[in-house]
Amino acid sequence: xxxxxxxxxxxxxxxxxxxxxxxxxxxxxxxxxxxxxxxxxxxxxxxxxxxxxxxxxxxxxxxxxxxxxxxxxxxxxxxxxxxxxxxxxxxxxxxxxxxxxxxxxxxxxxxxxxxxxxxxxxxxxxxxxxxxxxxxxxxxxxxxxxxxxxxxxxxxxxxxxxxxxxxxxxxxxxxxxxxxxxxxxxxxxxxxxxxxxxxxxxxxxxxxxxxxxxxxxxxxxxxxxxxxxxxxxxxxxxxxxxxxxxxxxxxxxxxxxxxxxxxxxxxxxxxxxxxxxxxxxxxxxxxxxxxxxxxxxxxxxxxxxxxxx
Amino acid sequence: xxxxxxxxxxxxxxxxxxxxxxxxxxxxxxxxxxxxxxxxxxxxxxxxxxxxxxxxxxxxxxxxxxxxxxxxxxxxxxxxxxxxxxxxxxxxxxxxxxxxxxxxxxxxxxxxxxxxxxxxxxxxxxxxxxxxxxxxx
Numbered sequence: 380x381x382x383x384x385x386x387x388x389x390x391x392x393x394x395x396x397x398x399x400x401x402x403x404x405x406x407x408x409x410x411x412x413x414x415x416x417x418x419x420x421x422x423x424x425x426x427x428x429x430x431x432x433x434x435x436x437x438x439x440x441x442x443x444x445x446x447x448x449x450x451x452x453x454x455x456x457x458x459x460x461x462x463x464x465x466x467x468x469x470x471x472x473x474x475x476x477x478x479x480x481x482x483x484x485x486x487x488x489x490x491x492x493x494x495x496x497x498x499x500x501x502x503x504x505x506x507x508x509x510x511x512x513x514x515x516x517x518x519x520x521x522x523x524x525x526x527x528x529x530x531x532x533x534x535x536x537x538x539x540x541x542x543x544x545x546x547x548x549x550x551x552x553x554x555x556x557x558x559x560x561x562x563x564x565x566x567x568x569x570x571x572x573x574x575x576x577x578x579x580x581x582x583x584x585x586x587x588x589x590x591x592x593x594x595x596x597x598x599x600x601x602x603x604x605x606x607x608x609x610x611x612x613x614x615x616x617x618x619x620x621x622x623x624x625x626x627x628x629x630x631x632x633x634x635x636x637x638x639x640x641x642x643x644x645x646x647x648x649x650x651x652x653x654x655x656x657x658x659x660x661x662x663x664x665x666x667x668x669x670x671x672x673x674x675x676x677x678x679x680x681x682x683x684x685x686x687x688x
Numbered sequence: 689x690x691x692x693x694x695x696x697x698x699x700x701x702x703x704x705x706x707x708x709x710x711x712x713x714x715x716x717x718x719x720x721x722x723x724x725x726x727x728x729x730x731x732x733x734x735x736x737x738x739x740x741x742x743x744x745x746x747x748x749x750x751x752x753x754x755x756x757x758x759x760x761x762x763x764x765x766x767x768x769x770x771x772x773x774x775x776x777x778x779x780x781x782x783x784x785x786x787x788x789x790x791x792x793x794x795x796x797x798x799x800x801x802x803x804x805x806x807x808x809x810x811x812x813x814x815x816x817x818x819x820x821x822x823x824x825x
Binding site for chain 1: 695696698717718720721722723724725726727728729730731734737738741742744745746747774775776
């Protein structure tokens with residue numbers, strides 16, 4: 380499938396097939412990928428990483444399509460990663476996000492990639508951040524990551540994205556839904572989509588009222604709440620403006636550090652698990668825990684130490 | 689590299705031309721999902737350009753096209769041509785639907801790997817894709 384360094388060179392030069400094949404290598408964790416990472420990162424252009432999340436059927440794909448149209452009008456090249464769930468039984472997946480992206484099918488300045496979650500929880504695949512880095516190296520800006528239809532706790536995207544847009548619908552429920560923990564909490568921008576339905580403005584007002592009463596230990600400002608109708612384009616330009624406006628806010632040293640902390644934390648956990656589970660004493664240590672000779676924390680310590688020495 | 693692949697095979701299912709419904713394509717997409725494939729479904733009324741653009745960005749192993757309208761001779765060889773012109777020679781291109789026997793040989797000569805007629809089971813299609821899709825590292 381071609382040398383990875385060559386794929387990266389093609390990607391940076393703006394060629395599409397090398398980018399597509401680099402994304403496949405990333406998804407498959409191909410041999411040699413680890414060595415390419417520093418170059419991949421260095422090749423980034425600093426494109427704005429925007430997460431789009433929300434429950435299934437709230438109109439994420441349609442909104443991504445409408446936002447893409449708006450950004451194309453503004454002369455931007457748009458990269459999209461759309462994540463759909465893998466079957467927990469067969470590992471298979473159906474990815475249908477392109478159906479709503481037909482308007483841009485022939486546009487060479489829009490690159491869209493569908494990604495199966497491959498068993499990863501949290502609404503995105505573990506390779507998603509690296510896929511976003513590849514689109515960044517290719518010069519797309521913004522880069523939109525559309526998550527699987529998320530429930531209340533798939534908040535992983537907020538750790539990855541600079542700007543997280545949570546898409547809800549007018550029928551989302553009563554005011555108590557808005558003060559529960561989870562998805563709504565991670566929104567940098569909150570969108571009530573399907574604004575042409577009855578109750579949309581009321582839902583937005585409820586959200587505004589409930590979220591503005593937040594206080595206590597969370598110093599976070601309540602997110603702007605916007606109403607869109609993705610199918611007609613109503614409110615989409617204003618949403619694009621709000622996303623643009625948030626770009627600067629997301630790039631303060633504090634925010635950048637917070638994101639870095641999350642990313643490194645995640646990488647550290649992955650690395651530790653990968654190393655420990657590859658260690659020769661993995662099975663024996665598991666057995667010791669199973670027979671209660673050893674507690675799980677001591678076991679973890681032992682596995683990490685073994686590897687370190 | 690010849691071992692059974694550990695990563696799912698990616699398949700684009702597309703409906704070229706002006707067919708009015710995509711029931712069969714959806715059933716196939718669902719069936720292939722259950723067989724462990726990652727299926728990218730693009731919907732109705734696709735031009736050959738749209739299909740190849742999507743296949744390129746998605747880096748699929750297989751392009752599967754379902755066509756009922758009778759326009760297969762006009763549309764399917766064009767998909768092969770475009771794919772090859774973009775360097776996607778290693779992508780398996782197959783078709784299904786209502787295609788007269790007389791045209792099957794012509795389509796195969798034009799680079800369509802296989803044509804699945806009515807009555808083909810999803811299991812047969814899955815087995816064919818597994819056997820003939822490119823092998824990846």
